[in-house]
Amino acid sequence: MTVALSGKEIAARLGQLFPASITESDRDYIFVKPEALMKIIAFLKMTPEFDFDFLNSITAVDYFDYFDVVYHLSSMKQNRSLVVKTRVYGRDNLVVPSIVSIYQGADFQEREVxxxxxxxxxxxxxxxxxxLWDGFQGHPLRKDYL
Structure with a gap:
């Protein structure tokens, strides 16, 4: 079982290095602005202090007015985990940066989301x-899909 690194501790450290990039944090997660996502994810992976070398999963949550994209990261060497979230507003033209260049394992997960x-x-x-097939209309896990 992995032990969650305090989101507040990580947010405090990241806030010094990337001002105004962290919008919220709690015991087990941090919220990152979409435009800062790639640099913060790369920093969490490449910095020995954190060493989040494994991407467990990427998912998304539909809250009607906005979507959260949720990244579950783990450090195998340090036996720690962290959830990184980013939020996009609206229902149409939702875009976040790809992290495939940082974690190759994000490839199929981003496509699934x-x-x-x-x-x-x-x-x-x-x-x-x-x-789903190329001609499929819509996105079936959205709350407005009928």
Whole structure:
């Protein structure tokens, strides 16, 4: 079992290095502005102090007025985990940066979130449906899908 690194501790450290990039934190997560997502995810992976070397999963949550994109990271060497979230508002043209250049394992996960929730990952090398066929209309895990 992994032990969660305090989101507040990480947010305090990141806030010094990336001012105004962290919008909220709690015991087990941090919220990051979408425009700062790539640099913060890369920092969390590459910095020995954190060493979040494994991307467990990427998912999204539909809250009607906005979507949260949720990244579960782990440090295998330090036996720690952290949830990084970013928020995009609206229902149409939802875009967050791709982290495939940081974690290659994000490839299919980002495509799945796009396919089922309709959130595009800017900079993804092959942003297309992965679960449903190309002609499928809509994104079936959205709350407004009927």
């Amino acid at each position: 796009y396919d089922l929730m309709g959130i595009r990952f800017e900079g993804h090398p092959n942003m297309k449906r992965i679960v």
